[in-house]
Amino acid sequence: MEYKSTRGNIRLTSTKALIEGLADDGGLFIPIKFPKVELNFKELMNKSYNELAFYILKNYFNDFDENTLFNCITKAYDDKFDIKEIAPLVKKDKFYFLELFHGPTLAFKDMALSLFPYLLKEAKLKENIKKEIVILTATSGDTGKAALEAFRDIEGIKIIVFYPSKGVSNIQRLQMTTQEGENTFVFGINGNFDDAQRAVKEIFADVHFNEEIDKRGYVLSSANSINIGRLLPQIVYYFYAYLKLLKMGEISEGEYVNIVVPTGNFGNILAAYYAKKMGLKVNKLICASNTNNVLYDFLRSGVYDIRRNFYTTISPSMDILVSSNLERFLYDACGEDEDIIRALMRDLKEFGCFKLSEKYMDSLKDFYANFADDKETCSEIRWAFLNLRYLIDPHTAVALNVYKKYLKDTDDDTKTIIASTASPYKFVASVYKAITLKEPYGDEFMLADELSKLTKTSIPKQIVELNNKRVLHNKVIDKGEIYDVIKDILKGD
Numbered sequence: 001m002e003y004k005s006t007r008g009n010i011r012l013t014s015t016k017a018l019i020e021g022l023a024d025d026g027g028l029f030i031p032i033k034f035p036k037v038e039l040n041f042k043e044l045m046n047k048s049y050n051e052l053a054f055y056i057l058k059n060y061f062n063d064f065d066e067n068t069l070f071n072c073i074t075k076a077y078d079d080k081f082d083i084k085e086i087a088p089l090v091k092k093d094k095f096y097f098l099e100l101f102h103g104p105t106l107a108f109k110d111m112a113l114s115l116f117p118y119l120l121k122e123a124k125l126k127e128n129i130k131k132e133i134v135i136l137t138a139t140s141g142d143t144g145k146a147a148l149e150a151f152r153d154i155e156g157i158k159i160i161v162f163y164p165s166k167g168v169s170n171i172q173r174l175q176m177t178t179q180e181g182e183n184t185f186v187f188g189i190n191g192n193f194d195d196a197q198r199a200v201k202e203i204f205a206d207v208h209f210n211e212e213i214d215k216r217g218y219v220l221s222s223a224n225s226i227n228i229g230r231l232l233p234q235i236v237y238y239f240y241a242y243l244k245l246l247k248m249g250e251i252s253e254g255e256y257v258n259i260v261v262p263t264g265n266f267g268n269i270l271a272a273y274y275a276k277k278m279g280l281k282v283n284k285l286i287c288a289s290n291t292n293n294v295l296y297d298f299l300r301s302g303v304y305d306i307r308r309n310f311y312t313t314i315s316p317s318m319d320i321l322v323s324s325n326l327e328r329f330l331y332d333a334c335g336e337d338e339d340i341i342r343a344l345m346r347d348l349k350e351f352g353c354f355k356l357s358e359k360y361m362d363s364l365k366d367f368y369a370n371f372a373d374d375k376e377t378c379s380e381i382r383w384a385f386l387n388l389r390y391l392i393d394p395h396t397a398v399a400l401n402v403y404k405k406y407l408k409d410t411d412d413d414t415k416t417i418i419a420s421t422a423s424p425y426k427f428v429a430s431v432y433k434a435i436t437l438k439e440p441y442g443d444e445f446m447l448a449d450e451l452s453k454l455t456k457t458s459i460p461k462q463i464v465e466l467n468n469k470r471v472l473h474n475k476v477i478d479k480g481e482i483y484d485v486i487k488d489i490l491k492g493d
C-alpha cells in the first residue's frame with residue numbers, strides 16, 4: 001500500500017507517512033486505493049477486537065511484517081481499556097450506542113492513540129531514523145490528553161500539546177495540566193482550536209524551520225487525525241459494530257446500516273466513510289454538528305464558509321470551523337484531482353470560503369447533516385436519562401438529537417449506530433445541569449459524586465485519581481508565541 005498527498009504527486013510508504021504526518025505540500029496523506037475486504041461474516045463475527053483490527057489494518061500497513069503489526073495491536077488494546085470488548089455496542093430501546101470511551105482518557109481518541117505510538121516506533125526503526133520525533137498536537141480537548149498519555153516517557157519522542165485555554169471542560173484541562181512524563185509539554189493558548197491547528201500546520205509547512213530543527217536532531221510529526229496513524233485505526237470499530245449487530249441478531253448479513261457521528265475535525269466520520277469504501281454496508285453517514293455548523297451548511301449547499309462566529313459550546317471537542325479531514329473527502333468527491341483540491345484550499349485560505357462545483361454535488365449524497373444547539377443538547381441528555389435510563393455526554397447527545405432530526409426528515413427505519421464519543425464524567429458540569437436542571441456548584445469532583453449517586457453510575461477511576469494529581473503545566477501563551485515556545489523546547493538539549 002502506498003500513500004499520496006491530496007495536493008500533489010508525492011508518493012510514499014505507510015512508515016514514511018506515519019512519521020511525516022502532513023505532506024510537504026500541505027496536503028494530507030491518503031491511501032492510493034481502498035482495499036476491499038472479504039466479509040466472511042461467519043468467520044469475522046467471532047473475532048476479538050484485536051483480531052479484527054489486524055484483519056483490517058494489515059491492508060493499510062503492509063510494509064510492517066504481520067507479526068510486528070499484530071504485536072503492536074495486542075499492546076494497544078489491552079487492559080488499559082476498562083472493558084474486554086474494547087468498544088461495546090449498547091442497545092437502548094431502538095438506539096445502538098457504540099461506546100468508544102473505555103480507554104485511559106475517556107474519549108474515542110484513545111481508540112487510535114493507543115495504537116499509534118507503537119506504529120510510530122516501528123516506523124522509526126524501519127526507516128532507521130536516529131533523530132528524535134517531536135509530536136506537535138493541536139487539541140480541542142480530547143486528542144491532547146490521549147496523545148500525552150500514549151507518548152509519555154517513550155524514548156526518542158517528545159510531545160508538545162496546545163489547547164484553547166478557555167475552550168475545554170475543567171476535567172479536560174486538569175487531565176492535560178497534570179500530565180506526567182519527562183517528554184511532555186502542554187500549553188494553553190489564548191485562542192481557539194482553529195488558531196492552534198493553523199499554527200501547527202504552518203510549522204509543518206515551514207521548510208526553513210524544519211531544516212533548522214533537523215540540524216538539531218529533530219523531526220516533526222503529528223498526532224492529530226491528519227496523521228494516517230490516527231485516522232485508519234478508527235475504521236476498525238465500524239466493522240466491529242456491524243458484526244456485533246449481526247451477532248446480536250439485530251440485522252441480517254448484507255443489511256445496510258446508518259452511522260451517526262458527532263463531528264468536529266471530520267476524522268471519525270471519515271473513518272466511517274472509508275469503512276463504506278472498503279465494502280461495509282453503510283446507507284447514510286449522518287454528520288452531527290453543534291452550533292459551529294459549518295459542515296451542516298457545506299453538506300447541504302456545497303459552500304464551505306468559515307466567515308462566521310465561533311461559538312464555545314458544551315460539546316467543546318466539536319468547536320471547530322476548519323475541519324481538516326474534509327480535504328480527504330473532497331479529494332474523493334472531486335475525482336482525485338489534486339489541482340481542484342489546491343484551488344479549493346487556496347480559496348479557503350485567501351477568502352475564508354470555497355464552493356464545490358455543481359458537477360461534484362452528487363458525491364455529498366452519502367451524507368445527511370444537521371446540528372444541535374446547547375439547549376437541544378441539554379434536553380437530549382435529560383431525555384436519554386429519563387427515557388432510556390442511559391447517561392450520555394454532550395457530544396453523544398448532539399449525535400442523538402441529530403439522529404432524531406434525521407428520523408423526522410426521512411422516516412428511514414434502517415438500523416443506526418450512534419458513535420458515543422466520550423464519558424459523561426468528562427463533562428460532568430454540563431451533564432449534571434442537564435439532568436438536575438440545577439446550576440452546578442462546587443468543584444467537578446463533588447459534582448461527579450452527586451451525579452454518580454443520582455444516576456447510579458460509577459465514576460471512572462481516572463476521574464477519581466485526577467483529584468489527587470498536581471498541576472505540572474500551567475503556562476498559557478498567545479497564539480503568536482507558539483513558534484517561540486517550540487523553538488525554546490527544541491533548543492536546550
Ligand SMILES: *Cc1c(COP(=O)(O)O)cnc(C)c1O
Pocket residue numbers: 107108109142143225262263264265266267268269317318395421422
Ligand atoms: C474529537 C471528538 C469529536 C469529534 O471528532 P472528529 O474526528 O474531530 O470529527 C467528537 N466527540 C468527542 C468527545 C471528541 O473528543
